[in-house]
Amino acid sequence: MAQRRQQPMVILSEDNERTQGEDAQDSNIRAGKAVANSVRTTLGPKGMDKMLVSSSGDVTITNDGATILNEMDIEHPAAQMLVEVAETQEIEVGDGTTTAAILAGELLAEAEELLDSDLHPTVIVEGYHEAAQLAHEAIDEQVLDGELDTDTLESVAESSMTGKGTGDITVDALASPVVSAVQQVATDEGVDREDIRIHTQTGAASSATEVVDGVIVDETPASETMDRQLTDATTAIIDTELDVTTGEADAEYNITDVDQLNQAIEAEEDELRGYADTIAEAGIDLLFSTNDINDRVVELLSREGIVAYEDLSASKATALAQATGATQLGTLEDIEAADLGTTAELSVEIYGEDTLTFIDGGAETDYVTLFVRGSTDHVVDELERALNDAIDVVIAALGSGSVVPGAGGTEIAIADHVRGHAASVEGRKQLAIEAFATAVDELPRTLAENTGMDPIDALVDLRARHDAQGRAGLVSTGRSGEVGDPVEAGILDPAAVKREAIESATEAATMILRIDDVISSDN
Ligand code: ADP
Numbered sequence: 426m427a428q429r430r431q432q433p434m435v436i437l438s439e440d441n442e443r444t445q446g447e448d449a450q451d452s453n454i455r456a457g458k459a460v461a462n463s464v465r466t467t468l469g470p471k472g473m474d475k476m477l478v479s480s481s482g483d484v485t486i487t488n489d490g491a492t493i494l495n496e497m498d499i500e501h502p503a504a505q506m507l508v509e510v511a512e513t514q515e516i517e518v519g520d521g522t523t524t525a526a527i528l529a530g531e532l533l534a535e536a537e538e539l540l541d542s543d544l545h546p547t548v549i550v551e552g553y554h555e556a557a558q559l560a561h562e563a564i565d566e567q568v569l570d571g572e573l574d575t576d577t578l579e580s581v582a583e584s585s586m587t588g589k590g591t592g593d594i595t596v597d598a599l600a601s602p603v604v605s606a607v608q609q610v611a612t613d614e615g616v617d618r619e620d621i622r623i624h625t626q627t628g629a630a631s632s633a634t635e636v637v638d639g640v641i642v643d644e645t646p647a648s649e650t651m652d653r654q655l656t657d658a659t660t661a662i663i664d665t666e667l668d669v670t671t672g673e674a675d676a677e678y679n680i681t682d683v684d685q686l687n688q689a690i691e692a693e694e695d696e697l698r699g700y701a702d703t704i705a706e707a708g709i710d711l712l713f714s715t716n717d718i719n720d721r722v723v724e725l726l727s728r729e730g731i732v733a734y735e736d737l738s739a740s741k742a743t744a745l746a747q748a749t750g751a752t753q754l755g756t757l758e759d760i761e762a763a764d765l766g767t768t769a770e771l772s773v774e775i776y777g778e779d780t781l782t783f784i785d786g787g788a789e790t791d792y793v794t795l796f797v798r799g800s801t802d803h804v805v806d807e808l809e810r811a812l813n814d815a816i817d818v819v820i821a822a823l824g825s826g827s828v829v830p831g832a833g834g835t836e837i838a839i840a841d842h843v844r845g846h847a848a849s850v851e852g853r854k855q856l857a858i859e860a861f862a863t864a865v866d867e868l869p870r871t872l873a874e875n876t877g878m879d880p881i882d883a884l885v886d887l888r889a890r891h892d893a894q895g896r897a898g899l900v901s902t903g904r905s906g907e908v909g910d911p912v913e914a915g916i917l918d919p920a921a922v923k924r925e926a927i928e929s930a931t932e933a934a935t936m937i938l939r940i941d942d943v944i945s946s947d948n
Pocket residue numbers: 467468469470472489490520521522523524525583584585587588830831832833872899900901902916917918
């Protein structure tokens with residue numbers, strides 16, 4: 426009896442592994458720090474790139490925090506939470522993923538020291554949350570006055586792209602197409618992200634990247650004899666097969682003589698001609714189909730001067746519907762004018778081995794494509810990621826209507842503000858608030874390191890200039906960096922990106938700190 430009482434009650438199966446208390450915390454903090462360290466060297470314009478090789482041998486060369494963390498095979502649950510920080514950041518504001526991951530890791534590293542000096546995790550968590558509030562105040566103070574004009578938005582786009590694995594590419598050549606793409610589709614209600622597409626095509630310098638109205642599809646008309654250029658074309662999109670119906674009637678054909686054979690052929694011809702006639706009678710000049718079009722129908726359409734595309738993917742059909750205003754039709758019967766769209770301009774062009782069709786719906790529809798050029802697949806892939814970020818930050822800046830100094834300028838202001846308030850906080854929570862400021866300092870310090878500046882000197886100079894002028898950053902131009910005014914240098918980030926980075930990093934770090942028991946099952 427006595428023996429039974431002493432035995433601990435076992436509620437977990439033997440397959441479970443359990444780490445508790447300080448061990449659990451240690452392991453979580455170490456995993457979190459490791460993730461942050463894995464992207465540290467990529468921060469900022471002079472950040473290095475990473476080459477990611479998948480198990481199937483695919484190579485990605487990138488500097489994008491979210492991409493790196495996504496492609497890495499991360500198993501540790503706490504580390505996985507940091508990856509989620511980057512993902513949230515990417516989804517919410519589209520940029521600042523490296524910043525958020527580094528900050529989360531640094532908050533954990535600082536917490537580790539506080540735990541070592543016996544600060545209770547709840548005190549750290551409270552301190553961090555209070556500090557995050559102070560950080561938001563500091564960001565609000567840093568918001569620049571004035572309108573977000575095209576120049577400002579281009580600066581924002583540029584800052585988000587500098588240092589992406591674009592080599593010697595001049596990003597200012599890309600900032601302008603990004604901003605004009607966003608401006609073209611922007612309405613009073615904001616920007617629908619779906620209205621901006623990216624189409625990549627190798628074979629030219631990235632400076633040839635441009636905004637084109639409408640959509641680009643890598644498709645060729647169904648017949649060589651069809652026009653390669655169209656203007657003001659009435660457009661239909663269908664997803665029904667234009668071929669001989671293989672109904673029951675067919676099976677009953679019992680062809681025994683030439684007459685019957687001729688009849689059968691005629692019936693088929695009638696049916697096919699019927700399709701072409703219906704299309705022509707509906708006034709359609711341009712037909713997109715997600716299905717097959719019988720060769721004979723293609724020929725008849727071509728004779729009528731109608732341009733047709735067959736076997737389009739569903740996503741292309743959706744884009745074309747958006748761009749031309751046409752409704753996707755399941756049948757050719759009872760086509761109404763309202764179902765048809767317009768293509769102001771269509772042109773088929775050849776790029777090396779690829780044929781592309783450019784379709785512009787005209788003034789009625791606002792739909793643009795960034796036609797991204799680059800020398801190789803690796804270049805256009807990384808450009809696509811950089812441009813996606815840039816589009817997002819321009820939208821974020823437009824949405825919140827506010828931008829802040831980049832190049833570590835906002836971070837140094839946050840650290841200063843948080844540290845300034847820590848002194849007035851009673852008790853040991855003060856230590857946690859100070860630790861938060863130290864963690865934020867790590868961002869400009871990393872920028873300095875990645876630029877080849879001495880991080881300690883740079884931080885001292887940066888603080889001195891911030892104290893003297895209220896605004897300072899580690900402006901990187903050409904090969905090196907120096908302490909200067911980020912606004913003068915045109916290095917601006919959306920305030921929303923900074924806010925989200927503070928929010929998601931604090932959230933992840935405090936969540937990890939609250940865990941003191943890790944139970945993992947093997948299955
Ligand atoms: P993230 O994933 O956090 O966006 P990035 O590698 O894109 O990481 O780096 C972003 C940081 O680089 C921002 O703080 C931004 O202000 C800064 N930055 C951008 N351009 C410059 C520049 N020319 N000089 C210094 N800092 C810059």
